[in-house]
Amino acid sequence: MAKERVTVCIPPCDPGDVVEAIGAAMAPFDYNRDAGVGDPDVETWWDYWRIDGRGIEFLVVPGHEGDPRLIRGAKALSGEPRNVPPTLCDGGPRALLDLETPRAQAAARARRAFEAWQGFASAYPPGRAFGDFRARHLADPEGYSQALEDYRAQPVIAALLDNPELEEVVGGDPIARLSDDLDGLVRHAVDDVLPSNALLTLDGRWLDVANAERRRYFSDYLMGLPADAYAVRVLYHG
Structure with a gap:
Protein backbone atom coordinates (compact mmCIF):
# COMPACT_ATOMS: atom_id res chain seq x y z
CA MET A 1 0.00 0.00 0.00
CA GLU A 100 0.52 28.64 -17.45
CA THR A 101 3.35 29.99 -15.29
CA PRO A 102 4.89 26.60 -14.32
CA ARG A 103 4.50 25.39 -17.90
CA ALA A 104 6.26 28.48 -19.24
CA GLN A 105 9.04 28.09 -16.65
CA ALA A 106 9.53 24.44 -17.62
CA ALA A 107 9.71 25.36 -21.30
CA ALA A 108 12.29 28.06 -20.57
CA ARG A 109 14.44 25.63 -18.56
CA ALA A 110 14.32 23.10 -21.37
CA ARG A 111 15.36 25.66 -23.96
CA ARG A 112 18.13 26.94 -21.72
CA ALA A 113 19.49 23.41 -21.22
CA PHE A 114 19.31 22.67 -24.94
CA GLU A 115 21.11 25.85 -25.94
CA ALA A 116 23.74 25.49 -23.20
CA TRP A 117 24.53 21.93 -24.26
CA GLN A 118 24.60 22.71 -27.96
CA GLY A 119 27.04 25.58 -27.40
CA PHE A 120 29.25 23.53 -25.11
CA ALA A 121 29.30 20.32 -27.14
CA SER A 122 30.16 22.06 -30.39
CA ALA A 123 33.74 22.48 -29.20
CA TYR A 124 34.29 18.70 -28.91
CA PRO A 125 34.09 15.66 -31.17
CA PRO A 126 30.57 14.19 -31.31
CA GLY A 127 29.87 11.85 -28.42
CA ARG A 128 27.62 8.83 -28.02
CA ALA A 129 24.72 8.54 -25.60
CA PHE A 130 25.10 6.33 -22.55
CA GLY A 131 22.39 4.07 -23.95
CA ASP A 132 24.78 2.94 -26.68
CA PHE A 133 27.32 1.75 -24.14
CA ARG A 134 24.64 0.18 -21.96
CA ALA A 135 23.22 -1.75 -24.91
CA ARG A 136 26.66 -3.15 -25.67
CA HIS A 137 27.02 -4.23 -22.03
CA LEU A 138 23.61 -5.91 -21.99
CA ALA A 139 24.47 -7.77 -25.17
CA ASP A 140 27.73 -9.05 -23.67
CA PRO A 141 27.72 -8.50 -19.89
CA GLU A 142 30.76 -10.65 -19.24
CA GLY A 143 32.85 -9.44 -22.15
CA TYR A 144 32.05 -5.73 -21.78
CA SER A 145 31.69 -4.32 -18.26
CA GLN A 146 33.15 -0.82 -18.59
CA ALA A 147 30.12 0.93 -20.11
CA LEU A 148 30.08 3.79 -17.61
CA GLU A 149 33.84 4.30 -17.76
CA ASP A 150 33.86 4.45 -21.56
CA TYR A 151 30.91 6.84 -21.62
CA ARG A 152 32.62 9.18 -19.17
CA ALA A 153 35.94 8.97 -21.05
CA GLN A 154 34.49 10.71 -24.11
CA PRO A 155 36.04 14.22 -24.36
CA VAL A 156 32.73 16.07 -24.26
CA ILE A 157 31.46 14.12 -21.23
CA ALA A 158 34.81 14.32 -19.42
CA ALA A 159 34.72 18.09 -19.89
CA LEU A 160 31.13 18.24 -18.69
CA LEU A 161 32.01 16.35 -15.51
CA ASP A 162 34.61 19.04 -14.82
CA ASN A 163 31.92 21.71 -15.11
CA PRO A 164 29.37 21.05 -12.31
CA GLU A 165 27.48 24.28 -12.93
CA LEU A 166 26.77 23.33 -16.53
CA GLU A 167 26.04 19.74 -15.51
CA GLU A 168 23.34 21.03 -13.18
CA VAL A 169 21.75 22.96 -16.06
CA VAL A 170 21.82 20.21 -18.69
CA GLY A 171 21.11 17.20 -16.46
CA GLY A 172 21.97 13.57 -17.06
CA ASP A 173 22.87 11.98 -20.42
CA PRO A 174 22.66 15.24 -22.41
CA ILE A 175 23.83 13.56 -25.64
CA ALA A 176 20.63 11.52 -25.66
CA ARG A 177 18.33 14.27 -24.43
CA LEU A 178 19.70 17.48 -25.90
CA SER A 179 21.23 16.67 -29.26
CA ASP A 180 18.16 17.36 -31.42
CA ASP A 181 14.35 17.85 -31.38
CA LEU A 182 14.07 21.00 -29.28
CA ASP A 183 10.31 21.09 -29.81
CA GLY A 184 9.93 17.55 -28.45
CA LEU A 185 12.14 18.37 -25.47
CA VAL A 186 10.08 21.43 -24.61
CA ARG A 187 6.77 19.61 -24.93
CA HIS A 188 8.04 16.77 -22.73
CA ALA A 189 9.15 19.26 -20.08
CA VAL A 190 5.82 21.10 -20.19
CA ASP A 191 3.87 17.84 -19.93
CA ASP A 192 5.77 16.88 -16.77
CA VAL A 193 4.70 19.95 -14.76
Missing part, protein backbone atom coordinates in the same frame (compact mmCIF):
# COMPACT_ATOMS: atom_id res chain seq x y z
CA ALA A 2 1.19 3.51 -0.77
CA LYS A 3 0.18 7.10 -0.45
CA GLU A 4 -0.23 8.83 -3.80
CA ARG A 5 -2.03 11.85 -5.20
CA VAL A 6 -4.91 12.00 -7.61
CA THR A 7 -6.18 15.22 -9.16
CA VAL A 8 -9.95 15.07 -8.84
CA CYS A 9 -12.03 17.08 -11.30
CA ILE A 10 -15.57 17.95 -10.24
CA PRO A 11 -18.31 20.12 -11.76
CA PRO A 12 -18.92 23.68 -10.52
CA CYS A 13 -20.31 23.76 -6.99
CA ASP A 14 -20.40 25.80 -3.81
CA PRO A 15 -17.02 25.73 -2.02
CA GLY A 16 -18.72 24.21 0.99
CA ASP A 17 -19.81 21.24 -1.12
CA VAL A 18 -16.39 20.42 -2.57
CA VAL A 19 -15.49 17.71 -0.04
CA GLU A 20 -18.83 15.99 -0.58
CA ALA A 21 -18.42 16.22 -4.36
CA ILE A 22 -14.92 14.74 -4.20
CA GLY A 23 -16.24 11.93 -2.01
CA ALA A 24 -18.97 11.16 -4.54
CA ALA A 25 -16.46 11.16 -7.42
CA MET A 26 -14.11 8.82 -5.56
CA ALA A 27 -16.80 6.51 -4.16
CA PRO A 28 -16.65 3.98 -7.05
CA PHE A 29 -13.00 3.36 -6.19
CA ASP A 30 -13.50 2.86 -2.44
CA TYR A 31 -11.91 -0.42 -1.37
CA ASN A 32 -14.58 -0.90 1.27
CA ARG A 33 -17.55 -0.09 -0.95
CA ASP A 34 -20.50 -2.44 -1.26
CA ALA A 35 -20.32 -3.27 -4.94
CA GLY A 36 -23.73 -3.89 -6.42
CA VAL A 37 -24.67 -6.43 -9.03
CA GLY A 38 -23.45 -5.24 -12.39
CA ASP A 39 -21.06 -2.63 -10.97
CA PRO A 40 -17.84 -2.60 -13.00
CA ASP A 41 -14.65 -3.92 -11.47
CA VAL A 42 -11.96 -1.29 -10.95
CA GLU A 43 -8.23 -1.81 -10.64
CA THR A 44 -7.60 1.35 -8.63
CA TRP A 45 -8.81 1.67 -5.05
CA TRP A 46 -8.29 3.67 -1.87
CA ASP A 47 -9.23 3.21 1.76
CA TYR A 48 -8.87 6.78 3.00
CA TRP A 49 -8.07 10.17 1.54
CA ARG A 50 -7.63 13.83 2.37
CA ILE A 51 -7.31 17.06 0.39
CA ASP A 52 -3.56 17.63 0.42
CA GLY A 53 -1.41 18.70 -2.52
CA ARG A 54 1.77 19.10 -0.56
CA GLY A 55 4.68 19.36 -3.00
CA ILE A 56 2.44 19.69 -6.05
CA GLU A 57 0.12 22.49 -5.00
CA PHE A 58 -1.32 24.71 -7.71
CA LEU A 59 -0.16 28.28 -8.16
CA VAL A 60 -2.95 30.81 -7.67
CA VAL A 61 -3.63 33.37 -10.40
CA PRO A 62 -2.04 36.58 -9.04
CA GLY A 63 -4.56 38.86 -7.40
CA HIS A 64 -6.91 36.03 -6.42
CA GLU A 65 -5.04 34.62 -3.42
CA GLY A 66 -7.94 35.34 -1.08
CA ASP A 67 -10.75 34.02 -3.27
CA PRO A 68 -13.07 31.90 -1.08
CA ARG A 69 -13.46 29.32 -3.86
CA LEU A 70 -9.84 28.22 -3.46
CA ILE A 71 -9.35 24.94 -1.60
CA ARG A 72 -6.60 24.46 0.97
CA GLY A 73 -6.57 21.34 3.12
CA ALA A 74 -6.21 22.25 6.78
CA LYS A 75 -4.62 18.98 7.95
CA ALA A 76 -2.29 16.32 6.62
CA LEU A 77 -3.18 12.61 6.81
CA SER A 78 -1.16 12.48 10.04
CA GLY A 79 -3.48 15.09 11.56
CA GLU A 80 -0.77 17.71 11.65
CA PRO A 81 -1.90 21.20 10.60
CA ARG A 82 -0.87 22.50 7.20
CA ASN A 83 0.03 26.09 6.45
CA VAL A 84 -0.45 26.59 2.71
CA PRO A 85 0.99 29.93 1.49
CA PRO A 86 -1.52 32.35 -0.09
CA THR A 87 0.15 31.97 -3.49
CA LEU A 88 -0.56 28.22 -3.48
CA CYS A 89 -3.64 26.08 -3.10
CA ASP A 90 -4.73 22.46 -3.26
CA GLY A 91 -7.37 23.26 -5.83
CA GLY A 92 -10.18 25.46 -7.00
CA PRO A 93 -11.98 26.50 -10.15
CA ARG A 94 -9.64 26.05 -13.11
CA ALA A 95 -9.79 29.79 -13.90
CA LEU A 96 -8.20 30.57 -10.51
CA LEU A 97 -5.31 28.13 -10.99
CA ASP A 98 -2.22 29.55 -12.64
CA LEU A 99 -1.40 26.61 -14.88
CA LEU A 194 1.03 19.49 -13.92
CA PRO A 195 0.40 15.75 -13.48
CA SER A 196 -0.09 13.94 -10.20
CA ASN A 197 0.02 10.15 -9.88
CA ALA A 198 -3.51 9.89 -11.25
CA LEU A 199 -6.36 11.88 -12.75
CA LEU A 200 -10.05 11.48 -11.97
CA THR A 201 -11.98 13.09 -14.81
CA LEU A 202 -15.32 14.84 -14.78
CA ASP A 203 -16.95 11.79 -16.32
CA GLY A 204 -15.60 9.46 -13.65
CA ARG A 205 -12.55 7.89 -15.32
CA TRP A 206 -9.57 7.19 -13.05
CA LEU A 207 -6.38 7.28 -15.11
CA ASP A 208 -3.03 6.29 -13.66
CA VAL A 209 -0.42 8.67 -15.05
CA ALA A 210 2.35 6.19 -15.77
CA ASN A 211 3.92 7.27 -19.05
CA ALA A 212 4.58 10.23 -21.34
CA GLU A 213 1.33 9.74 -23.25
CA ARG A 214 -0.72 9.89 -20.07
CA ARG A 215 1.20 12.95 -18.82
CA ARG A 216 0.40 14.74 -22.06
CA TYR A 217 -3.26 13.75 -21.77
CA PHE A 218 -3.34 14.95 -18.14
CA SER A 219 -1.85 18.31 -19.07
CA ASP A 220 -4.18 18.83 -22.02
CA TYR A 221 -7.20 17.73 -20.00
CA LEU A 222 -6.49 20.10 -17.14
CA MET A 223 -5.85 23.02 -19.47
CA GLY A 224 -9.13 22.30 -21.24
CA LEU A 225 -11.33 22.08 -18.15
CA PRO A 226 -14.27 24.50 -18.05
CA ALA A 227 -13.24 27.67 -16.24
CA ASP A 228 -15.62 27.05 -13.33
CA ALA A 229 -14.93 23.31 -12.93
CA TYR A 230 -12.80 22.35 -9.93
CA ALA A 231 -9.47 20.53 -9.95
CA VAL A 232 -8.30 19.41 -6.51
CA ARG A 233 -5.19 17.56 -5.37
CA VAL A 234 -6.15 14.62 -3.13
CA LEU A 235 -3.75 12.46 -1.16
CA TYR A 236 -5.03 8.91 -0.85
CA HIS A 237 -3.87 5.65 0.65
CA GLY A 238 -4.31 2.69 -1.63
Whole structure:
Protein backbone atom coordinates (compact mmCIF):
# COMPACT_ATOMS: atom_id res chain seq x y z
CA MET A 1 0.00 0.00 0.00
CA ALA A 2 1.19 3.51 -0.77
CA LYS A 3 0.18 7.10 -0.45
CA GLU A 4 -0.23 8.83 -3.80
CA ARG A 5 -2.03 11.85 -5.20
CA VAL A 6 -4.91 12.00 -7.61
CA THR A 7 -6.18 15.22 -9.16
CA VAL A 8 -9.95 15.07 -8.84
CA CYS A 9 -12.03 17.08 -11.30
CA ILE A 10 -15.57 17.95 -10.24
CA PRO A 11 -18.31 20.12 -11.76
CA PRO A 12 -18.92 23.68 -10.52
CA CYS A 13 -20.31 23.76 -6.99
CA ASP A 14 -20.40 25.80 -3.81
CA PRO A 15 -17.02 25.73 -2.02
CA GLY A 16 -18.72 24.21 0.99
CA ASP A 17 -19.81 21.24 -1.12
CA VAL A 18 -16.39 20.42 -2.57
CA VAL A 19 -15.49 17.71 -0.04
CA GLU A 20 -18.83 15.99 -0.58
CA ALA A 21 -18.42 16.22 -4.36
CA ILE A 22 -14.92 14.74 -4.20
CA GLY A 23 -16.24 11.93 -2.01
CA ALA A 24 -18.97 11.16 -4.54
CA ALA A 25 -16.46 11.16 -7.42
CA MET A 26 -14.11 8.82 -5.56
CA ALA A 27 -16.80 6.51 -4.16
CA PRO A 28 -16.65 3.98 -7.05
CA PHE A 29 -13.00 3.36 -6.19
CA ASP A 30 -13.50 2.86 -2.44
CA TYR A 31 -11.91 -0.42 -1.37
CA ASN A 32 -14.58 -0.90 1.27
CA ARG A 33 -17.55 -0.09 -0.95
CA ASP A 34 -20.50 -2.44 -1.26
CA ALA A 35 -20.32 -3.27 -4.94
CA GLY A 36 -23.73 -3.89 -6.42
CA VAL A 37 -24.67 -6.43 -9.03
CA GLY A 38 -23.45 -5.24 -12.39
CA ASP A 39 -21.06 -2.63 -10.97
CA PRO A 40 -17.84 -2.60 -13.00
CA ASP A 41 -14.65 -3.92 -11.47
CA VAL A 42 -11.96 -1.29 -10.95
CA GLU A 43 -8.23 -1.81 -10.64
CA THR A 44 -7.60 1.35 -8.63
CA TRP A 45 -8.81 1.67 -5.05
CA TRP A 46 -8.29 3.67 -1.87
CA ASP A 47 -9.23 3.21 1.76
CA TYR A 48 -8.87 6.78 3.00
CA TRP A 49 -8.07 10.17 1.54
CA ARG A 50 -7.63 13.83 2.37
CA ILE A 51 -7.31 17.06 0.39
CA ASP A 52 -3.56 17.63 0.42
CA GLY A 53 -1.41 18.70 -2.52
CA ARG A 54 1.77 19.10 -0.56
CA GLY A 55 4.68 19.36 -3.00
CA ILE A 56 2.44 19.69 -6.05
CA GLU A 57 0.12 22.49 -5.00
CA PHE A 58 -1.32 24.71 -7.71
CA LEU A 59 -0.16 28.28 -8.16
CA VAL A 60 -2.95 30.81 -7.67
CA VAL A 61 -3.63 33.37 -10.40
CA PRO A 62 -2.04 36.58 -9.04
CA GLY A 63 -4.56 38.86 -7.40
CA HIS A 64 -6.91 36.03 -6.42
CA GLU A 65 -5.04 34.62 -3.42
CA GLY A 66 -7.94 35.34 -1.08
CA ASP A 67 -10.75 34.02 -3.27
CA PRO A 68 -13.07 31.90 -1.08
CA ARG A 69 -13.46 29.32 -3.86
CA LEU A 70 -9.84 28.22 -3.46
CA ILE A 71 -9.35 24.94 -1.60
CA ARG A 72 -6.60 24.46 0.97
CA GLY A 73 -6.57 21.34 3.12
CA ALA A 74 -6.21 22.25 6.78
CA LYS A 75 -4.62 18.98 7.95
CA ALA A 76 -2.29 16.32 6.62
CA LEU A 77 -3.18 12.61 6.81
CA SER A 78 -1.16 12.48 10.04
CA GLY A 79 -3.48 15.09 11.56
CA GLU A 80 -0.77 17.71 11.65
CA PRO A 81 -1.90 21.20 10.60
CA ARG A 82 -0.87 22.50 7.20
CA ASN A 83 0.03 26.09 6.45
CA VAL A 84 -0.45 26.59 2.71
CA PRO A 85 0.99 29.93 1.49
CA PRO A 86 -1.52 32.35 -0.09
CA THR A 87 0.15 31.97 -3.49
CA LEU A 88 -0.56 28.22 -3.48
CA CYS A 89 -3.64 26.08 -3.10
CA ASP A 90 -4.73 22.46 -3.26
CA GLY A 91 -7.37 23.26 -5.83
CA GLY A 92 -10.18 25.46 -7.00
CA PRO A 93 -11.98 26.50 -10.15
CA ARG A 94 -9.64 26.05 -13.11
CA ALA A 95 -9.79 29.79 -13.90
CA LEU A 96 -8.20 30.57 -10.51
CA LEU A 97 -5.31 28.13 -10.99
CA ASP A 98 -2.22 29.55 -12.64
CA LEU A 99 -1.40 26.61 -14.88
CA GLU A 100 0.52 28.64 -17.45
CA THR A 101 3.35 29.99 -15.29
CA PRO A 102 4.89 26.60 -14.32
CA ARG A 103 4.50 25.39 -17.90
CA ALA A 104 6.26 28.48 -19.24
CA GLN A 105 9.04 28.09 -16.65
CA ALA A 106 9.53 24.44 -17.62
CA ALA A 107 9.71 25.36 -21.30
CA ALA A 108 12.29 28.06 -20.57
CA ARG A 109 14.44 25.63 -18.56
CA ALA A 110 14.32 23.10 -21.37
CA ARG A 111 15.36 25.66 -23.96
CA ARG A 112 18.13 26.94 -21.72
CA ALA A 113 19.49 23.41 -21.22
CA PHE A 114 19.31 22.67 -24.94
CA GLU A 115 21.11 25.85 -25.94
CA ALA A 116 23.74 25.49 -23.20
CA TRP A 117 24.53 21.93 -24.26
CA GLN A 118 24.60 22.71 -27.96
CA GLY A 119 27.04 25.58 -27.40
CA PHE A 120 29.25 23.53 -25.11
CA ALA A 121 29.30 20.32 -27.14
CA SER A 122 30.16 22.06 -30.39
CA ALA A 123 33.74 22.48 -29.20
CA TYR A 124 34.29 18.70 -28.91
CA PRO A 125 34.09 15.66 -31.17
CA PRO A 126 30.57 14.19 -31.31
CA GLY A 127 29.87 11.85 -28.42
CA ARG A 128 27.62 8.83 -28.02
CA ALA A 129 24.72 8.54 -25.60
CA PHE A 130 25.10 6.33 -22.55
CA GLY A 131 22.39 4.07 -23.95
CA ASP A 132 24.78 2.94 -26.68
CA PHE A 133 27.32 1.75 -24.14
CA ARG A 134 24.64 0.18 -21.96
CA ALA A 135 23.22 -1.75 -24.91
CA ARG A 136 26.66 -3.15 -25.67
CA HIS A 137 27.02 -4.23 -22.03
CA LEU A 138 23.61 -5.91 -21.99
CA ALA A 139 24.47 -7.77 -25.17
CA ASP A 140 27.73 -9.05 -23.67
CA PRO A 141 27.72 -8.50 -19.89
CA GLU A 142 30.76 -10.65 -19.24
CA GLY A 143 32.85 -9.44 -22.15
CA TYR A 144 32.05 -5.73 -21.78
CA SER A 145 31.69 -4.32 -18.26
CA GLN A 146 33.15 -0.82 -18.59
CA ALA A 147 30.12 0.93 -20.11
CA LEU A 148 30.08 3.79 -17.61
CA GLU A 149 33.84 4.30 -17.76
CA ASP A 150 33.86 4.45 -21.56
CA TYR A 151 30.91 6.84 -21.62
CA ARG A 152 32.62 9.18 -19.17
CA ALA A 153 35.94 8.97 -21.05
CA GLN A 154 34.49 10.71 -24.11
CA PRO A 155 36.04 14.22 -24.36
CA VAL A 156 32.73 16.07 -24.26
CA ILE A 157 31.46 14.12 -21.23
CA ALA A 158 34.81 14.32 -19.42
CA ALA A 159 34.72 18.09 -19.89
CA LEU A 160 31.13 18.24 -18.69
CA LEU A 161 32.01 16.35 -15.51
CA ASP A 162 34.61 19.04 -14.82
CA ASN A 163 31.92 21.71 -15.11
CA PRO A 164 29.37 21.05 -12.31
CA GLU A 165 27.48 24.28 -12.93
CA LEU A 166 26.77 23.33 -16.53
CA GLU A 167 26.04 19.74 -15.51
CA GLU A 168 23.34 21.03 -13.18
CA VAL A 169 21.75 22.96 -16.06
CA VAL A 170 21.82 20.21 -18.69
CA GLY A 171 21.11 17.20 -16.46
CA GLY A 172 21.97 13.57 -17.06
CA ASP A 173 22.87 11.98 -20.42
CA PRO A 174 22.66 15.24 -22.41
CA ILE A 175 23.83 13.56 -25.64
CA ALA A 176 20.63 11.52 -25.66
CA ARG A 177 18.33 14.27 -24.43
CA LEU A 178 19.70 17.48 -25.90
CA SER A 179 21.23 16.67 -29.26
CA ASP A 180 18.16 17.36 -31.42
CA ASP A 181 14.35 17.85 -31.38
CA LEU A 182 14.07 21.00 -29.28
CA ASP A 183 10.31 21.09 -29.81
CA GLY A 184 9.93 17.55 -28.45
CA LEU A 185 12.14 18.37 -25.47
CA VAL A 186 10.08 21.43 -24.61
CA ARG A 187 6.77 19.61 -24.93
CA HIS A 188 8.04 16.77 -22.73
CA ALA A 189 9.15 19.26 -20.08
CA VAL A 190 5.82 21.10 -20.19
CA ASP A 191 3.87 17.84 -19.93
CA ASP A 192 5.77 16.88 -16.77
CA VAL A 193 4.70 19.95 -14.76
CA LEU A 194 1.03 19.49 -13.92
CA PRO A 195 0.40 15.75 -13.48
CA SER A 196 -0.09 13.94 -10.20
CA ASN A 197 0.02 10.15 -9.88
CA ALA A 198 -3.51 9.89 -11.25
CA LEU A 199 -6.36 11.88 -12.75
CA LEU A 200 -10.05 11.48 -11.97
CA THR A 201 -11.98 13.09 -14.81
CA LEU A 202 -15.32 14.84 -14.78
CA ASP A 203 -16.95 11.79 -16.32
CA GLY A 204 -15.60 9.46 -13.65
CA ARG A 205 -12.55 7.89 -15.32
CA TRP A 206 -9.57 7.19 -13.05
CA LEU A 207 -6.38 7.28 -15.11
CA ASP A 208 -3.03 6.29 -13.66
CA VAL A 209 -0.42 8.67 -15.05
CA ALA A 210 2.35 6.19 -15.77
CA ASN A 211 3.92 7.27 -19.05
CA ALA A 212 4.58 10.23 -21.34
CA GLU A 213 1.33 9.74 -23.25
CA ARG A 214 -0.72 9.89 -20.07
CA ARG A 215 1.20 12.95 -18.82
CA ARG A 216 0.40 14.74 -22.06
CA TYR A 217 -3.26 13.75 -21.77
CA PHE A 218 -3.34 14.95 -18.14
CA SER A 219 -1.85 18.31 -19.07
CA ASP A 220 -4.18 18.83 -22.02
CA TYR A 221 -7.20 17.73 -20.00
CA LEU A 222 -6.49 20.10 -17.14
CA MET A 223 -5.85 23.02 -19.47
CA GLY A 224 -9.13 22.30 -21.24
CA LEU A 225 -11.33 22.08 -18.15
CA PRO A 226 -14.27 24.50 -18.05
CA ALA A 227 -13.24 27.67 -16.24
CA ASP A 228 -15.62 27.05 -13.33
CA ALA A 229 -14.93 23.31 -12.93
CA TYR A 230 -12.80 22.35 -9.93
CA ALA A 231 -9.47 20.53 -9.95
CA VAL A 232 -8.30 19.41 -6.51
CA ARG A 233 -5.19 17.56 -5.37
CA VAL A 234 -6.15 14.62 -3.13
CA LEU A 235 -3.75 12.46 -1.16
CA TYR A 236 -5.03 8.91 -0.85
CA HIS A 237 -3.87 5.65 0.65
CA GLY A 238 -4.31 2.69 -1.63
